[in-house]
Amino acid sequence: MENRQRLDDILKEVEASPTLEALQTASEALRDALGVDHLVYHWVDSTGEQYGCGTYSDEWVDRYLECNYLRIDPVISGCLQQFQPLDWRELDWTPKALAAFRQEAMSYGLGNQGFSVPIRGPNGQFALFTVNANRNDEAWDDFIVANGHALILIAQIFNQKAIEFEPGRTPQQVQPLSPREVEAMAMLSKGYSRAQIASLLNISEHTLRVYIEGARFKLGALNTTHAVARAIGRGLVTP
Amino acid sequence: MENRQRLDDILKEVEASPTLEALQTASEALRDALGVDHLVYHWVDSTGEQYGCGTYSDEWVDRYLECNYLRIDPVISGCLQQFQPLDWRELDWTPKALAAFRQEAMSYGLGNQGFSVPIRGPNGQFALFTVNANRNDEAWDDFIVANGHALILIAQIFNQKAIEFEPGRTPQQVQPLSPREVEAMAMLSKGYSRAQIASLLNISEHTLRVYIEGARFKLGALNTTHAVARAIGRGLVTP
């Protein structure tokens, strides 16, 4: 269990020095401490800007971006649809993805096994923390049992640090929606039409319209759909 | 650090026996191990169904539900808007919430300090893991420094167990959206009108409509706003 102590030390350093460079050097240190081939932290902030640090080779990163593999990467689509930590073996490897993508990845030095921890924030933040190694199935099982918890924790700590870099921390004070406005957004997000909502809430359709317009205004939205999307993003409504 | 070992043991038991009762007994064991007054895990699944386990008194839970405090609880609204772990002192305690809510809570045995770890899933799952105790500010600072990481980990483990209980694990195979359909949903969620999107994507407005209708159908949505909400919920689009 001295390994654990070593991980703790590295993470403490990360927490003390919140810079992108610190995450980068920590990635390398953690990779060695864990004994894996690669360790990557990839992060999309609320403006859609992407950041990344990790131990993939520059060639692979360039190739990945160039081919827009983001769109076909099963790791990405898998992690977008669930948010538990994910063993790459559980993924849906279509023949295309397997041939065109995974084999190519291995030629760039990636291992055959992977484990990714997805994290999602309410404003579209999405982070992915991945370790990658060349192992057989049994060895990988053992690795995950031994280190799964630590990986989740590392992902959280990286994530907290990443949040601090966020440029658009939206210090602009947000207009809180009134209860009725929230209610309207919630009903809209469930697919009800204005007429239905009005009758369900026992108010006139026009009154409902006032709420929707109020919500649109307070959320800075261009139309109702936009307002609902923002309400969801702000956590006022659960989708 | 024997405390840490004790936490580990309790968590291992939780992982071995994934039942709601196990979470309940673990809550009590963890409360004692951590030396706090209360420990609660509250969880909303993708259907909107709510579950909870923890050490609050039944009277307080009843009172809370009866008064629909969910709507005014600053802990809830705070955690819905950010997804980092949250010290209750950072919350926005309006006079009303303070008077009507917090003081009443303390009369039901809650402590003055709290720390909550929010977790969000892509299908509307929302979980909140909270510890609560009666401490002065310095003691609470020390507690969080000492146990913050452990709390995050506990929240994750509770969450993974809770996911296994989910009834609507939606074994129904989901229809994947085509790239164009996803694109349409993404633009709609940003507030663009159909005409704008069509011209931005360089396609006729009617073609765009076909995509939107396709997405609506595949997402089982009643209208466009509903479809966008579901696309967001499914993680196809970031709000």
Next chain:
DNA sequence: TTGCGCCTCCCCATATCTGGGGAGTAGATA
């Protein structure tokens, strides 16, 4: 080869939403 899914285009009519105005009540806040 024959499907199947995806992408692209067009017509029409109707339902629904949006934008602009105004106005009264109650409750909380200052």
Next chain:
DNA sequence: TATCTACTCCCCAGATATGGGGAGGCGCAA
């Protein structure tokens, strides 16, 4: 007490979205 916000209601006209029909080309897979 004065003011502000939230809530409720009404008018109208124009913009926008929706529903239903049909049709051709392209690529992938059984």
